[in-house]
Amino acid sequence: MKYVSVTEGETRLMVSPHRPGRGPRGIGKDVFYNPAMELNRDISIAFLKAWGVGDKKVLDGMAASGARGVRIARESHAGEVVMLDLSSDAVDLIQRNIDFTDVKAQVHRDSIENHILENRYRYDYIDIDPFGTPVPFFTIPARFVSRNGVLAVTATDTAVLCGTYREKCVRRYSAVPENNWCCHEIGLRILIGYCVRETARYDRGAEPLLSYYDGHHFRTYLLIREGAKYADGSLSSLDNYRFSNFSWEPDGPTGPLWSGPLFNRDILSGLQPLGKLNQELIDTWSSECSLPPFFYDTNVLGSHTGRSPPALKKLISELEGEGHGVSRTHFSPTAFKTEADASSVLRSFDRACAGTR
C-alpha cells in the first residue's frame, strides 16, 4: 500500500493519498483519511488537555489511519491509548503510524462493540467516529464507559438530523427535525437528546461538555455520570418546540431535543488554541455558551420584514444598547443568539436598518 505523509498538530502521520482541501474521503478503497476533519481532531486534543486527561485510559474506537489516536498518544500524554478498527489494512497502517511516531499505544483488529463488552468500565474516554450516524455504535460505550468518563461522538448524517430526510430522522433518532434556518443547532440538539435518552436507559446521566457543528458534521463530548438522579436530571432538559416565520415557541412538534447548555464553562476556559482550533472560535463558543437555545438570522429577519438586513455588528450593538445579552454564534456567520424576545429583536432590527437608535 502506498501512503503519503501529512503533519497534523505536532504529529507527522502516514495516510492514504487524498484530495487536497475539504473532501470526505481517501481515494478508492484506501484506509479512510479525511483532511477536512483535522479541526475535529485538533479539538479532541485540546478537549483532552482541558479536561485533564492525566493518566486516564483512552479508546479510539474507530481509528482508520490512527490519526486521532496516535495524536492523542503523542500530544495529550494520556495514560493509555488503544485504537481499534475492523479493517486489517487500517490496523496495519495504525501500527505503522505507532512505530513511525514512536508513541506508546496499542492497536487491535476488533469491533468497538465487542472490545468494550470484553473490557467493561475500562476506558475513561471513548471516541465514536463512524461513517454517518453514531446510532448503531452508541449504546455499548454509553453503558460501559467508566464512571465520570467521556464519550466523544461524531455524526456526519447532517442531512438526516437537519430535516432533509425527516422520516429517517424520526426512525433513527426518535425525534422530529426541522429544515429551517436553525436546522444545524436543532440537529445537534437532536443528536444530544438521543444520546441522553439512550444513556438514561442504564441509569446514567449525560452532560454535554463541548458540542458544535462544523460544515459537514456534528460533534459532542458527553460526561457520563452514574445514577438514576443524573439520568433524570439529563432527561429533564429535553424539550419540544414550534418554529414559525423567524422565531419559536415551546411545546411544538419539533424534538425532543436537548435544551440545556452545549458547553461547560470550565472546559471552555481550559481550551487553548491548537492547530486549526483558533482563539476566535473558542471566544465565540464562550460568548454564546450562556445564552438560550436557537438563534436569529439577519437574512431570515430581512425576508420576514421585506428589508435588506443591516450589518450584524450594528444589530448586535442595538440589542446590547437595550441591555439584552447577545452574541455571535458558531452556527452561522449571519446569525446571533440573544435573551431578547422576538418583538425586541424586531424593534432592534428596524432601528439597525434605519441606522438610528
Ligand SMILES: C[S@@+](CC[C@H](N)C(=O)[O-])C[C@H]1O[C@@H](n2cnc3c(N)ncnc32)[C@H](O)[C@@H]1O
Ligand atoms: C470515519 S472512519 C474513522 C476516522 C478516524 N477516526 C479519523 O479521525 O481519521 C470510520 C472507521 O471505522 C471503522 N469501523 C466501522 N465499523 C466499525 C466497528 N464496528 N468497530 C470498529 N471500527 C469500525 C471503519 O473501518 C473506518 O476505518
